[in-house]
Each structure stands twice: as C-alpha cells, then as structure tokens.
Amino acid sequence: MNSVIGTIGRIAALALALAAVVTAPAVAADIKGAKDYPGIKRFDGASIVVYSAQKFTHYTLPLGPADDADDDNKPVFAASKQASGALTRLSYTVPAGISSDDVFENYENELAAKGYQILFKADGGAIGKRQDAIFSGIGTQLFDYSPEAAHLLTAELAKDGATVDVVLYVTEYEDGYTPGIEVEKGQVIVQLDVIESGTLQDKMVTVSAAEIEKGLTAQGHIALYGITFDFAKADLKPDSKPALDQVAQFLKDDPAAKIHVVGHTDNVGGLETNMALSRARAAAVVAALVKQYGVSAGRLNPAGVGPLAPVAPNDSDDGRARNRRVELIPQ
Structure with missing residues (x-):
C-alpha cells in the first residue's frame, strides 16, 4: 500500500514539475555570436536579436533632431559630432508588458552610474521628422516605424585615453518588416550603438x-x-x-x-x-x-x-x- 502511495506521490510531483515548465514564461535566446558591450548591462530578460561589430568605422553622433535625410536615406541631424573607432551594434527585444519609459530610465541610470555624460536627449516627435532613418541600416525595419513612444540619447565617457560614445534608442514596436525576429506590437525594442575611440x-x-x-x-x-x-x-x-x-x-x-x-x-x-x-x-x-x-x-x-x-x-x-x-x- 505504501509503495502505491509513494508511486502516486511521485507521479503527482512530476506532473506539477511539468506544469511549471509548461507555464513558465519562455526566455528567448540571443542570436549566435552576440554578446553585450562590456560594462553596459542589458535590461533584465532582454534578448539580442541583431548584432554586429566592426573594428573601425566612422559614425555620426546625433546632437540634435533628425528632421531630414540625404539621398542615401541617412539622417541629417540639426547638430552632430563625428566619431571614429570600433563600433558595436546591439538590437534587443524586451519581454512584453514593460513600457519604453521604464526601459529608457533604467538605461539612463545605468549609464549615469558608469560616469557617462549625456550630450543629447529627446523623446517622441522631438527626435525629428526623419527618426525612421537613424537606424535604417541594421538590416531590418525593427526601428523604422515606431516613433511615438521613442526615446533617444547620445552619451559619452572619457577614460584612460579612450572615448566611448553611446547612441541609445528605445521605443515600442508598432510596424515594420522584421525577418527572423519575434516581436509583438507594443513590445519594447532597444537599439544600442557603442563607438569606442582609443589612442592613435x-x-x-x-x-x-x-x-x-x-x-x-x-x-x-x-x-x-x-x-x-x-x-x-x-x-x-x-x-x-x-x-x-x-x-x-x-x-x-x-x-x-x-x-x-x-x-x-x-x-x-x-x-x-x-x-x-x-x-x-x-x-x-x-x-x-x-x-x-x-x-x-x-x-x-x-x-x-x-x-x-x-x-x-x-x-x-x-x-x-x-x-x-x-x-x-x-x-
């Protein structure tokens, strides 16, 4: 009798474990080869969906709104600054149910804690009429059609003879062609570009x-x-x-x-x-x-x-x- 009860108990425990697995929220994995930029934490539960790294490139840092774009659909900022160095580009999706305001404030606090100085910050329409062009080169339209809940900042950290510039864009996905990326309307998406300029x-x-x-x-x-x-x-x-x-x-x-x-x-x-x-x-x-x-x-x-x-x-x-x-x- 005791063996029967024990068997029933083990079956019940296994059933509860399986139910927990089924009902637990799934956490999407990062794409292969992707990794966070050292020293800048991702938002809790976020996943990297687009990633690239270049050893050297030239980058235009926004210091004002993007109200125009050139013939190549590159944004023209009211004010800008040129940076050159290693470029890391990271696109994240954040678990559903969180607002872009919360995520952006979290990143702001993270950057401030690490000593970054904000050079430019804007929200929504103040980012510019052509904010759709700012990140149009990442290979998808993930950030092209979601301006209403958007936040943008440019920040800089100078340390040990090197300069690290950050361009951060946080918004809530509305529309756009995103092959291979699972994202729902209203879900927060993050674009983080980091340009590291060292010594000569x-x-x-x-x-x-x-x-x-x-x-x-x-x-x-x-x-x-x-x-x-x-x-x-x-x-x-x-x-x-x-x-x-x-x-x-x-x-x-x-x-x-x-x-x-x-x-x-x-x-x-x-x-x-x-x-x-x-x-x-x-x-x-x-x-x-x-x-x-x-x-x-x-x-x-x-x-x-x-x-x-x-x-x-x-x-x-x-x-x-x-x-x-x-x-x-x-x-």
Missing part, C-alpha cells in the same frame, strides 16, 4: 581581407589606417606589412577585382605639396603590391586627393591622424 595606436588596426570586401560592397570604399609612412615622405614603414598582406589577400581572393588606391593627408603644409605627397604615397602602395605580392599593375590605379576629403577636423592631433589614410575604391 588603437586606431591603426589591420583590416582583414574579408572586411575589405565587405566594406567595398556595402560602402563603396574602405579606409586603411594600418598603412603608414615616414613624416612628409612616401616611404612605407615596415609596420605596414600586415595591412598590405590583407589587401593582397583580398585581391587574390577576388581575381576580377580592380581598385583605385587613394592617398589622403592632413592639411599641414601647402595644398600642392600635400596633393603630390598623397599621390606619391598611393603609388608606393601600388608598387609594393606589384613587386612584393605579384599583383598585376593593371588592377591598381594610384591617385591622391591630399587634404580635400577629410573625415575629421584638422584642428587636433587626433583629427589629423584620422585624415591621414589610404582608401580603396572599386574601379
């Missing part, structure tokens, strides 16, 4: 052959900061070899590719001097690819634009360092 040495990263191919395809050009020269000369420094290795590998992987190799300088010195220097540096890169790697000269066109295409102001060492670069552009 940190910026001189080697761009891989795969990243060169991706940059040329997605942006039509890619900047290389790992190709360096002696001051005011066109002599390649030995530490340029890793970057040249990757350019040669890209050209080997795509035998049909032809590229313009474009030299850029800062504005120190006269215009004509810098124009000539940029052309000579581009020619030095082409010569190295031909002589050292066996790339056909017919696939490479050296050119130089001197200081005429800056990506940052030339009024600081950091800005001038960003402008001194070699860019690759498809022919």
Whole structure:
C-alpha cells in the first residue's frame, strides 16, 4: 500500500514539475555570436536579436533632431559630432508588458552610474521628422516605424585615453518588416550603438581581407589606417606589412577585382605639396603590391586627393591622424 502511495506521490510531483515548465514564461535566446558591450548591462530578460561589430568605422553622433535625410536615406541631424573607432551594434527585444519609459530610465541610470555624460536627449516627435532613418541600416525595419513612444540619447565617457560614445534608442514596436525576429506590437525594442575611440595606436588596426570586401560592397570604399609612412615622405614603414598582406589577400581572393588606391593627408603644409605627397604615397602602395605580392599593375590605379576629403577636423592631433589614410575604391 505504501509503495502505491509513494508511486502516486511521485507521479503527482512530476506532473506539477511539468506544469511549471509548461507555464513558465519562455526566455528567448540571443542570436549566435552576440554578446553585450562590456560594462553596459542589458535590461533584465532582454534578448539580442541583431548584432554586429566592426573594428573601425566612422559614425555620426546625433546632437540634435533628425528632421531630414540625404539621398542615401541617412539622417541629417540639426547638430552632430563625428566619431571614429570600433563600433558595436546591439538590437534587443524586451519581454512584453514593460513600457519604453521604464526601459529608457533604467538605461539612463545605468549609464549615469558608469560616469557617462549625456550630450543629447529627446523623446517622441522631438527626435525629428526623419527618426525612421537613424537606424535604417541594421538590416531590418525593427526601428523604422515606431516613433511615438521613442526615446533617444547620445552619451559619452572619457577614460584612460579612450572615448566611448553611446547612441541609445528605445521605443515600442508598432510596424515594420522584421525577418527572423519575434516581436509583438507594443513590445519594447532597444537599439544600442557603442563607438569606442582609443589612442592613435588603437586606431591603426589591420583590416582583414574579408572586411575589405565587405566594406567595398556595402560602402563603396574602405579606409586603411594600418598603412603608414615616414613624416612628409612616401616611404612605407615596415609596420605596414600586415595591412598590405590583407589587401593582397583580398585581391587574390577576388581575381576580377580592380581598385583605385587613394592617398589622403592632413592639411599641414601647402595644398600642392600635400596633393603630390598623397599621390606619391598611393603609388608606393601600388608598387609594393606589384613587386612584393605579384599583383598585376593593371588592377591598381594610384591617385591622391591630399587634404580635400577629410573625415575629421584638422584642428587636433587626433583629427589629423584620422585624415591621414589610404582608401580603396572599386574601379
């Protein structure tokens, strides 16, 4: 009799356990390879649904509303600031039943606790008439059609010679094409972009052959900061070899590719001097690819634009360092 009672008890316990499993709320898993940016906690229960990381890129930080967009559907802000460095982009979905106000305030408190200074903050329509364009490049329309409950902020942290800029957008999903993402109307979604700009040495990263191919395809050009020269000369420094290795590998992987190799300088010195220097540096890169790697000269066109295409102001060492670069552009 006791064995029968014990068996019944075990069955009842198992049934209760199974019921708990069935009724417990499901927690969606992060997409493969995704991870939080170190030092910035996600909202409790949130899941990463879109993730990307770049070693180096240029990013426009919003410091004012986005009331217009250019021909490429990129937002035009009333005020903005340029940042360059490693970019981490994270899109989160938050469990249903929580408001965007609560999530945004949680992030604000988290950033303040870590010492971030808010540079710009806006809500709803104050974010701008074209806030739909701010995050249109993440690969879905997750953030394109939900402006009413939206919150946006730009924040910055300077520490140990590095600068970390954060652009945060929190809203409640209304509509938009979101392939592969489970999201319901009214559910809170979060976009967190983090741009980490370190010292000059940190910026001189080697761009891989795969990243060169991706940059040329997605942006039509890619900047290389790992190709360096002696001051005011066109002599390649030995530490340029890793970057040249990757350019040669890209050209080997795509035998049909032809590229313009474009030299850029800062504005120190006269215009004509810098124009000539940029052309000579581009020619030095082409010569190295031909002589050292066996790339056909017919696939490479050296050119130089001197200081005429800056990506940052030339009024600081950091800005001038960003402008001194070699860019690759498809022919």
